[in-house]
Amino acid sequence: MRLEKDRNLFIEENKGFIYNAASNVCKKRLSWENDDELSIALIAFNNACDKYNESKGNFLVFAKVAIKNALIDFFRKCSKNAYLTFSNEDNDEFNKIETRISIDEYEKEQENKQRAEEIAMLIRELSKYKLTFDDIVKSSPSHRDTRENVLNIAYRCSSEKNIVEKIERKKILPIKEILLLTGANRKFIEKWRRYLLTLIIILSSDNYPYIKSYLDIKVGEKDEK
Amino acid sequence: MKNKTGIVMKIKGKHAYVMTKDGAFEKIKIGHLTPQIGEIFTGEAVQAVPIYKYAIAAASFLFVITLGTGAYAYNKPVTSIIYNGSTKIKLETNRWDRIVKVTPLDKSGEKLVKSIDIKNKKLSNGLTILLQESEKLNNKASVPDKNPNNNKEIKVSIETKKKNNKINVDKLKEEVNKHNIKLKIENEKDNKAESKDLENQKKPKEYFENKINKKEPVNKQEHDNYIESIDYNEKSQEPKDKKNNTPKKVKEKHTKKKKFQEDKSNFPNNNPLN
Known part of the structure; x- marks a missing residue:
């Protein structure tokens, strides 16, 4: 009570x-x-x-x-x-x-430590997919709109268990399934596949709350845009 | 360059990989303070130089090079022409027969050069203009003689490094004819070549033998001339030192000929039927 x-x-x-x-x-x-x-x-x-x-x-x-x-x-x-x-x-x-x-200060340090741990974990995870930050930086879209489109696709994929499982098992993006689910353009997905994969890995896992919280994700209506 | 703020994900040398709030991954420069992984850090974003920029750089480099060599080739004088009429002017032309430099060699030349612009014009056109203008100046300045046309003569001497020694002065000739002026063209290489040709025609034998001794290449015409001269000499007079100087081929030819003639003469005697 x-x-x-x-x-x-x-x-x-x-x-x-x-x-x-x-x-x-x-x-x-x-x-x-x-x-x-x-x-x-x-x-x-x-x-x-x-x-x-x-x-x-x-x-x-x-x-x-x-x-x-x-x-x-x-x-x-x-x-x-x-x-x-x-x-x-x-x-x-x-x-x-x-x-x-x-x-x-103390909490700041703690937070940094937590984040560092998460990042170390993330790097380990990414290395399983043969992704390095160099690659990700190179294939990260510079336009905001593109990034947001990829984010939306990633979010939908990360809530779809099938896809997440397949990704974990095969270590590749199941592009067919993603196309079916999101109706996105194949070329678009293929072009940003590294970035998409990274986002899905971050979003689908519960291991990275700090990284997720740092990403400032908001909800809006698509029609507004 | 924009400053980017984000979580430091990885540090590599003087660069850090960060993830920004809006989900972008960026590579940024690190200043004096090295951040720790997981820290929020702000730095100048490094952007990879895209391939097309390299292409542009290479293309512009090539462009400059070609432009430079082009300009050099255009401005390099290959032929110099000394126009020696009522005035004396030196023209220098490039390999495309365009006038690139005009130097007056006397006072009236200076005036004339100032009054006309023949730079970058074809040599034949330039010479024509030069002739016309100098004639005009002449007519203004001097009191016309009673019979002026008879005394006038223009010398044009040409010196060129060009292999193909063809300089077109037909237009000038036409113009000269209009003004009733004598035109004398001196061309150094031409003169030499002409003199050689003459030598070949007049004394083919000596010319040919000389060439053989010097191991110079011989053309067919010269060879034929030589043969003709030999035949002619043989008929008229026996050369005394023929053996020493005749080249091998010719020698063989003649010995064969002689042998055949001898055989022919001996034929009735050796005939087994007789």
Whole structure:
């Protein structure tokens, strides 16, 4: 009972954080009364509390990733046109608040360590696919639109178990399946296959919450573009 | 170059690979402070030089080279012509017979050169213009003689490094005819060649033998001339030192001929039927 009380109190205290995380992903202002997004975010935050342990590093970063993923899934389910975008604006109060809360020197170091571990893991994973950062840098699209298109394809693929399994087993992109799933252009996929593979590896695994949280993924409508 | 901020994924020498917030992977330069992996770091992005830039560089290099050699070849004088009429002017032309340099050799020449522009013109056109203009100047300046045309003569001496020693002066000749002026063309190589030809025609034997002794190549015409001269000499007078100087082939030919004649003369005697 006490734990539950504490949990409620904790959530209540962090409502601001949840609101900011959700509105940042949705790119709009939300209201507690009307928007489903906030309740999804609340549930995600609660789940994050359950799943969290100290090995996962800073809780707020972990919670932010959890909220983001939950919201993106939610958007995908409820609308076919949901379109993910990268954001590079050094935006909003949210980040400032977050940094103010989370980053004192010690925590910064811890975060860096966590990230370094993740990166080491990622490099090991990538080397199984014979991918080096040199290759990835060379075949990473410079245009934002292209990157976002690849991101969307990667996100859809990473939520498709078949494809992820095939990739892990064969260490190659199953291009046919991806084409069937996304209806993308074959040449496009082949051109950006390295970048796509890297994104799928990062997005499909739960091992890289920090890397994922650093990527500023947002949800928008494709028609808006 | 844009500054990029991202998580440092890998460090290699003076460069770091970072992943930026918007999902791009970039290679950036590291300054004095070496970042740690996992750190958020800002640096100048390094962009690989695309292949087409190398192509452009190579193409422009080639372009400069060809342009340079072209300009050099165009401006290098190959032939120099000294125009010696009422004025004295030296023209230098390139291998395409275009005038590239005009130097006056006397005072009236200087005036004339200032008044006309014959640079980059074909030599024949240039010479024609030169002639016309110098005639005009002449007519203005001097009181016309009673019979001026008789005394006028233009010397054009040509010296060229060209192998094919053909310089077209037909136009000049036409123009000269219009003005009733004598034209004398001196061409050094031509003169030499002509003199040699003459020698070949007049004294074919000596000329030929000389050439053989010097081991110079001999053409068919010279050879035929030589044979003719031998035949002619044989009929008229027996050469005394024939054995020493006649070349082998010719010698053989003649010995065979002689032998045959001897055989022919001896034939009735040796005939077994008789």
